[in-house]
Amino acid sequence: MNNETYEIQEITNSQTKEDYLFKVVILGDCAVGKSNILSRIMKNEFRKESRSTISVELASKIFKIDNKIIKINLWDTAGQERYASVTGTYYKGAKGVFIVYDMTRKETFDNVDKWYKEVKMLNNEDIIIFLIGNKSDLTFLKQVSIDEGKKKANIYKMIFYETSALDSSNIKNSFHEMILRLYKSAKFGYIKDNKSSSFPIRDDFPEYNKNSNCNC
Numbered sequence: 001m002n003n004e005t006y007e008i009q010e011i012t013n014s015q016t017k018e019d020y021l022f023k024v025v026i027l028g029d030c031a032v033g034k035s036n037i038l039s040r041i042m043k044n045e046f047r048k049e050s051r052s053t054i055s056v057e058l059a060s061k062i063f064k065i066d067n068k069i070i071k072i073n074l075w076d077t078a079g080q081e082r083y084a085s086v087t088g089t090y091y092k093g094a095k096g097v098f099i100v101y102d103m104t105r106k107e108t109f110d111n112v113d114k115w116y117k118e119v120k121m122l123n124n125e126d127i128i129i130f131l132i133g134n135k136s137d138l139t140f141l142k143q144v145s146i147d148e149g150k151k152k153a154n155i156y157k158m159i160f161y162e163t164s165a166l167d168s169s170n171i172k173n174s175f176h177e178m179i180l181r182l183y184k185s186a187k188f189g190y191i192k193d194n195k196s197s198s199f200p201i202r203d204d205f206p207e208y209n210k211n212s213n214c215n216c
């Protein structure tokens, strides 16, 4: 990774067509906080009583880095099993992935392995994967330590953050790091064109259905 530093500027309404468009997907078990991470990133909002996502939802944001216009299409997927075959199809063409677990529910952390394997089945070697331990505000309910999180991230070569969509901790930092890594990868040629990459649907992935602990 090139160490050059870049300033990230958020653009509210760009008339110019983007130079780069990156698709980023948020994955993880149900109720880990994916939709609230998205709404914190997009609108700086948090919903205590949020409803479970049905299928997928898309939101976009535009940035200026290095004098280039970068558009991020951020896809929020449903953690519930019943939408698995639908959300799986939305991984196609993703350049970045956030795999989210809830640090107050150990089973959501154990399921990270399953989500990781599923992402890798995309067959896209250049995909940038972040591991996000969400709900860091609930310190007293913590079931997964920061060291366990870091260890798993190291094993799979993921970038690790603990976040809280509730108090905003590390939400912006992690998202900005993702954008920078995507931009640098594209600029320095690490991300190849993946138009031809195949993608699985989750029903085709035998290990997926075995150990699901989703209680939603």
Ligand SMILES: Nc1nc2c(ncn2[C@@H]2O[C@H](COP(=O)(O)OP(=O)(O)OP(=O)(O)O)[C@@H](O)[C@H]2O)c(=O)[nH]1
Residues within 6 Å of the ligand: 028, 029, 030, 031, 032, 033, 034, 035, 036, 037, 047, 048, 049, 050, 051, 052, 053, 054, 077, 078, 079, 080, 134, 135, 136, 137, 138, 163, 164, 165, 166, 167, 216
């Ligand atoms: N304390 C705390 N609660 C959170 C945080 N993020 C989300 N929540 C709560 O966790 C619950 C689930 O949040 P969602 O964002 O809907 O979870 P999700 O991963 O999108 O769930 P699905 O759409 O069902 O897959 C809601 O009650 C949120 O208010 C957080 O950082 N801290």
Ligand SMILES: [Mg+2]
Residues within 6 Å of the ligand: 034, 035, 036, 051, 052, 053, 076, 077, 078, 079
């Ligand atoms: Mg959701």
